[in-house]
Structures are given as structure tokens and as C-alpha cells.
Amino acid sequence: MTLALAIGPEYYLALSAALFVIGAIGLLVRRNPLIMFMCIELMLNAANLAFIAFGKSMGDLGGQVSVLFVLVVAAAEVVIGLAIVVAVMRRRPKASIDEISVLRG
Amino acid sequence: MEAVTFFIAAGVVLAGACGVVLLKNPVHAALSLVGTLFGVAIHFINLEAYFLAAVQVIVYAGAIVILFLFVIMLLGVDSAEKIRTEPIIGQRHLAILALVAFLVAGALIGVASSGEITGVPPQEATSSPSEGGLAIDQITQDSDGTTIAPEENIRQIGRSLFSTRYVFALEITALLLTIAVVGAVVLARRPKIEFETIPEQEMSLFLQVDRPDQLSENQEEILNAEEPDAGLPTDPPDSEAVNE
Numbered sequence: 001m002t003l004a005l006a007i008g009p010e011y012y013l014a015l016s017a018a019l020f021v022i023g024a025i026g027l028l029v030r031r032n033p034l035i036m037f038m039c040i041e042l043m044l045n046a047a048n049l050a051f052i053a054f055g056k057s058m059g060d061l062g063g064q065v066s067v068l069f070v071l072v073v074a075a076a077e078v079v080i081g082l083a084i085v086v087a088v089m090r091r092r093p094k095a096s097i098d099e100i101s102v103l104r105g
Numbered sequence: 106m107e108a109v110t111f112f113i114a115a116g117v118v119l120a121g122a123c124g125v126v127l128l129k130n131p132v133h134a135a136l137s138l139v140g141t142l143f144g145v146a147i148h149f150i151n152l153e154a155y156f157l158a159a160v161q162v163i164v165y166a167g168a169i170v171i172l173f174l175f176v177i178m179l180l181g182v183d184s185a186e187k188i189r190t191e192p193i194i195g196q197r198h199l200a201i202l203a204l205v206a207f208l209v210a211g212a213l214i215g216v217a218s219s220g221e222i223t224g225v226p227p228q229e230a231t232s233s234p235s236e237g238g239l240a241i242d243q244i245t246q247d248s249d250g251t252t253i254a255p256e257e258n259i260r261q262i263g264r265s266l267f268s269t270r271y272v273f274a275l276e277i278t279a280l281l282l283t284i285a286v287v288g289a290v291v292l293a294r295r296p297k298i299e300f301e302t303i304p305e306q307e308m309s310l311f312l313q314v315d316r317p318d319q320l321s322e323n324q325e326e327i328l329n330a331e332e333p334d335a336g337l338p339t340d341p342p343d344s345e346a347v348n349e
Contacts, residue, residue, distance in 0.1 A: 005108040006107075006108075007107050007108050007111045007151075010214070011111060012111075012148065012152070014211070014214060015115050015118065015119075015148075017207065017210065017211075018119060018122075018207070019118060019119070019122055019141075021203055021204065021207040022119070022122040022123060022125075022126055023122065023125075023126075024200075024203055025126060025200045025203055025204060026122075026125060026126035028196050028197070028199055028200040028203070029126065029197065029200050030126065032131060034131050034134075034135075034173060034176060034177055034180075035125065035126075035131055035134050037173070038125050038134055038135065038138050038173065039125065039126065041138065041165070041169065042122050042125060042138070042141065045141065045142065045145050045165075048145065048157075048161075049145055049148055049149075052148075052149060052152045052154050052157065053152060055152075055154075056152045056153060056154075061261055061262065061265050062265075062270075064154050064156070064157055064258075064262055065262060065265055065266055065271050067154070067157050068157070068160070068262070068266070069274060069278055071160060071161075071164055071165075072278045072281065072282060073278075073281065074165075074169070075164060075168070075169060075282075075285075076281050076282060076284075076285035078169050078172060078173075079172070079285050079286070079288075079289045080285055080288050080289060080292070082172060082173070082176045083288070083289040083292035083293050084292060085176065085180070086176060086179065086180070086292075086293060087292050087293065089180050
């Protein structure tokens with residue numbers, strides 16, 4: 001039955017929304033800063049999937065180019081974030097993410 | 106065939122995402138993240154974005170997850186989470202609300218699935234390629250095939266990336282990467298004169314001092330004591346070099 005099913009962009013958008021919501025829930029629920037970063041990666045991947053699905057349906061290459069930019073931004077964000085986590089953990093081991101509210105502006 | 110691939114890869118993606126959120130061990134969560142990223146790469150191939158599928162596997166699964174694993178191993182995996190504290194008021198309720206909102210949105214999509222989600226029909230979008238950007242279907246229709254070759258995809262992306270439409274964003278991105286590298290080096294560098302490490306017991310006095318109703322008994326003890334205990338229970342081993 002599924003063989004005859006045509007997969008349109010709405011399937012990919014639904015999957016992208018599900019992935020984004022799972023990432024957002026993880027970001028709100030988990031307290032480990034590393035896992036929170038992973039959840040941010042999940043949300044960025046959901047955005048990438050939506051970009052490419054729209055680009056395919058519109059026949060425009062701009063979606064794929066945007067995904068390249070999102071990849072670069074995600075890599076830079078992970079590098080800076082992990083450097084901050086390592087710096088904080090080196091100074092203050094066993095700190096929970098809630099206790100690092102000093103970074104709050 | 107596309108449907109079968111889609112549903113298998115969607116299962117992989119969702120299972121990996123749930124694994125990232127639910128698994129206790131950060132190493133297991135990172136491995137689940139690899140599964141999710143591979144599933145998304147399969148979707149990219151399904152959507153004829155061949156180059157980005159390769160980039161997804163190389164950059165995400167090859168570089169970013171390895172970076173995560175390095176940091177996990179560096180910090181240790183024994184950091185137990187305290188699930189009780191709730192810094193943002195009502196954030197768990199917000200998470201439940203997000204889940205409910207997603208279910209409602211899914212029901213709405215199911216109801217409205219007969220209509221169109223995307224506004225512009227594909228024929229009109231492809232007939233007007235904007236300046237610099239190349240439409241995918243141009244070459245597809247030239248070769249009279251339904252799919253474009255992977256090397257053609259790479260060539261198109263490269264040409265489009267350096268066109269007048271995206272080249273400014275590309276240069277900004279290069280600048281961003283440079284700033285990220287410099288920032289990471291500055292953050293990870295060990296300063297010459299290090300501040301004295303604050304002991305954890307005294308540190309707990311500074312934390313959440315704006316919400317005194319949440320002071321634990323241990324913290325109240327320390328507050329009521331005449332002179333706080335000067336012991337350094339969690340002194341890292343490298344602080345002796347600083348004290349000399």
C-alpha cells in the first residue's frame with residue numbers, strides 16, 4: 001500500500017516538525033549542558049530538512065545553499081558552546097547548568 | 106520506493122531523537138544523535154540533495170559528534186542530573202504544552218491534508234529563476250530525466266554559492282568561522298594568573314541568593330555559622346601550582 005504513496009513535501013515537513021518538537025522538549029527537560037547542545041543540533045537538523053523539502057518542491061536551489069550556511073553556523077555554535085562548557089567545568093566541577101546563571105546578562 | 110525509504114528513515118530519525126532526549130548516559134545520547142543525523146542524510150538523498158547528504162555525514166557525524174564525545178570524555182560521564190530544580194518558572198509545563206501543541210497541529214494537518222501546504226505551485230516557481238540562482242529543473246528537463254546527477258548537483262551549488270545572490274553571505278560565513286576559531290582558542294586557553302577556585306560549599310551561598318526561599322538546609326547552616334568552613338572539598342589538583 002505504501003508503495004503507491006507519493007511522498008510530497010508535507011511528509012517531510014511533518015517529520016521536520018516532529019524532530020523540532022522533540023529537540024525543544026529535550027532542551028527544556030534535560031539539565032546536562034552537553035545534551036542540551038545535542039537537542040539544539042536536533043532542532044537545526046529539523047530546520048535543514050524543512051529547507052531542503054521546500055527547495056525540492058519549489059525547484060529552487062536556495063534551500064540547499066541555506067542548509068550549507070546553517071551547517072556552518074551550527075559548527076561555530078557547537079565549538080563556542082563546548083569551549084564555554086569546558087571552561088566553566090574546569091573552574092567549577094560538578095556545576096549544574098542551572099547554577100551557571102552568572103552568564104545571564 | 107521513495108515512500109519505503111521515507112518511512113524507514115523517518116523511523117530512524119525519530120528513534121534517534123527520542124534516544125537523545127531520553128537516554129541518561131551522554132555517550133549513548135551522542136550515539137543516538139549519530140543515528141538521527143544518518144537518517145536525515147538519507148532524507149537528503151531522497152530529496153536529491155546528494156552533496157548535502159555527504160556534507161551532513163562528514164561534518165555532523167564525523168566532526169561535531171566526535172567533538173561532543175571528546176568533551177564528554179574530558180568532563181566525565183558521572184554528572185548526575187538534578188531533575189527537581191526548575192529555573193524557568195513552569196518550564197516543564199511548557200514542555201508538556203509543546204507536546205500537546207504538536208499533537209493538535211498534527212491533527213490539524215491531518216484534517217487539512219486535502220489542501221495545499223506550500224503556496225507557490227512548483228511549475229511557477231521553476232519557470233522564474235531569480236538572478237544568480239539556478240533552478241534545479243532546468244537541467245533536469247534538458248536531460249529528460251526525473252533526477253539530476255550528483256556531480257551536477259555539486260556544480261550547481263558551487264555556482265550558486267559564488268553568484269551575486271549568496272556571495273556576501275558566504276564571506277560573512279567565513280568571517281564567522283574565523284571568529285569562532287579565535288573565540289574557542291581564547292576560551293580554552295589557561296590564563297597565566299588563575300583566580301582562586303571557589304570551594305563548592307561557599308559557592309552555594311552565591312547561587313540562587315536572589316531566591317532565598319529555595320535555600321537548602323545545608324546552605325542555611327553555612328549562613329548561620331559564625332565562620333564558614335575553610336575546607337576545600339573540591340579543590341582541583343592544579344590549584345596548588347597557583348598558590349605557590
